[in-house]
Amino acid sequence: MRKLKLNRLTRNTAVLGACAVLGAGALLAVPAGQAEGASAAPAAPAPACTGDSAITKKLPGGTTWRMCWRNSPIAGLVLSHITYQPRHESKPIEVLGSARLAQINVPYDDGSAEYNDLTYYRLGEGALPIKASDCPGGTVRGFRAAGPIEGAARTVKGLCVTTQPRGFAYHGDSGDVGENPARTDSAQGQDLVVYALHAVGWYHYVTQWNFSDDGTITAKEGATGNLSEDDFNAADGRGWPVGKNGSAKALSHQHSVLWRLDFKPGGSWKTKVEQYDTKTDGTNPEWGYGRLKTGRTQLTKEFAGDNANDRWWRVVASASRNKDGHPRSWELVHNRSDKYSRHAWTRNDVYVSQYKACEEYASDNRRVNSNCLPNVAKYVNGEALTRPVVWVNVGFHHIARDEDQTPMPVHWQGFQIVPRDVTDMSPLTPDRLHRPEFNGHVPRD
Numbered sequence: 001m002r003k004l005k006l007n008r009l010t011r012n013t014a015v016l017g018a019c020a021v022l023g024a025g026a027l028l029a030v031p032a033g034q035a036e037g038a039s040a041a042p043a044a045p046a047p048a049c050t051g052d053s054a055i056t057k058k059l060p061g062g063t064t065w066r067m068c069w070r071n072s073p074i075a076g077l078v079l080s081h082i083t084y085q086p087r088h089e090s091k092p093i094e095v096l097g098s099a100r101l102a103q104i105n106v107p108y109d110d111g112s113a114e115y116n117d118l119t120y121y122r123l124g125e126g127a128l129p130i131k132a133s134d135c136p137g138g139t140v141r142g143f144r145a146a147g148p149i150e151g152a153a154r155t156v157k158g159l160c161v162t163t164q165p166r167g168f169a170y171h172g173d174s175g176d177v178g179e180n181p182a183r184t185d186s187a188q189g190q191d192l193v194v195y196a197l198h199a200v201g202w203y204h205y206v207t208q209w210n211f212s213d214d215g216t217i218t219a220k221e222g223a224t225g226n227l228s229e230d231d232f233n234a235a236d237g238r239g240w241p242v243g244k245n246g247s248a249k250a251l252s253h254q255h256s257v258l259w260r261l262d263f264k265p266g267g268s269w270k271t272k273v274e275q276y277d278t279k280t281d282g283t284n285p286e287w288g289y290g291r292l293k294t295g296r297t298q299l300t301k302e303f304a305g306d307n308a309n310d311r312w313w314r315v316v317a318s319a320s321r322n323k324d325g326h327p328r329s330w331e332l333v334h335n336r337s338d339k340y341s342r343h344a345w346t347r348n349d350v351y352v353s354q355y356k357a358c359e360e361y362a363s364d365n366r367r368v369n370s371n372c373l374p375n376v377a378k379y380v381n382g383e384a385l386t387r388p389v390v391w392v393n394v395g396f397h398h399i400a401r402d403e404d405q406t407p408m409p410v411h412w413q414g415f416q417i418v419p420r421d422v423t424d425m426s427p428l429t430p431d432r433l434h435r436p437e438f439n440g441h442v443p444r445d
């Protein structure tokens with residue numbers, strides 16, 4: 001037990017040592033022009049990335065995704081200039097100016113430790129190589145990274161760019177919409193998948209983004225590796241017995257993963273954020289069934305929001321419409337989450353703040369930006385939203401199982417961004433059905 005504690009101290013000392021040695025230099029490891037916020041300056045021309053920094057993929061359904069990527073010493077995988085071009089669009093549609101992790105916070109249930117894996121452990125410096133066999137059908141790209149922690153700069157072949165099947169894209173009978181003779185249409189969907197691997201202590205994190213042929217973006221963080229050796233000391237009833245007769249007890253802990261999304265829909269940073277809630281609305285007097293009504297709330301000021309039954313949010317473009325004349329928007333699909341309620345910056349599911357360059361991390365921000373506010377709960381302080389930045393918090397309370405050894409099976413947490421009125425019809429609609437007579441009305445005989 002004592003050795004375990006010492007190991008934890010050793011780990012911490014190593015990190016503190018690195019910080020002391022690198023000091024301000026460590027912060028300069030992110031060139032000023034490449035700091036996460038800097039690329040988001042409204043006046044900056046779109047810096048096109050080229051060569052290995054660019055990802056372009058046309059999926060079998062005809063959708064092309066384009067983006068730039070890099071490995072940040074702190075944030076790990078950073079994607080920027082993300083555009084979506086489905087088959088019937090003549091130009092790429094910008095979606096996100098930048099998308100990346102904003103923090104991984106890991107507090108232990110006995111209050112003995114709490115880690116900020118981005119700002120303190122410098123996630124990006126823990127980049128791990130990815131074997132070709134772990135990037136099936138794709139290519140592994142290299143990048144320069146310092147570390148881990150105290151190590152010298154090295155080249156890591158650590159970004160996988162590949163495609164994966166996602167199952168049914170659709171299945172339908174065209175007779176329903178009046179095509180004669182009717183046909184059965186079906187297709188299997190595909191994703192462009194981009195991921196990197198980073199180690200923090202004994203944990204290995206998979207930072208993954210899926211870009212689907214239907215315009216959906218899925219962000220997910222996987223945690224694998226091994227339960228930290230410090231974990232096997234939960235004698236105080238704040239863990240779960242693992243191993244023979246439960247002699248070792250794995251200490252329970254929380255993984256709060258926060259992402260930072262800087263939307264640039266249709267090429268403009270100016271966006272609106274809306275919240276929708278569906279509520280019961282009495283009974284239909286004629287038929288006797290229950291009625292529901294959906295209401296919209298325009299979020300004009302910075303806010304921290306929580307999931308609720310029948311609630312969702314969307315980011316709406318200010319000056320970009322689809323061919324039906326509807327403003328383009330992207331809906332946040334936030335799935336189940338265990339929030340860590342002890343921190344104001346992990347207590348809510350979604351935070352929306354007015355853009356500020358120095359507001360880079362969801363917590364522990366002052367380690368990187370000493371003259372800025374410390375965390376996302378403080379960023380949300382009542383300012384008007386003209387240039388919103390969306391912070392998504394997804395928590396997972398990890399109560400270990402026997403099956404978590406060894407290596408620990410990946411546990412995932414994440415969310416999705418789903419297009420709403422970005423195109424006039426499904427981007428995957430077969431060409432013969434992509435016609436005015438099948439858009440917006442169904443012929444009746």
Ligand SMILES: [Cu+2]
Binds near residue numbers: 223253255398
């Ligand atoms: Cu865990």
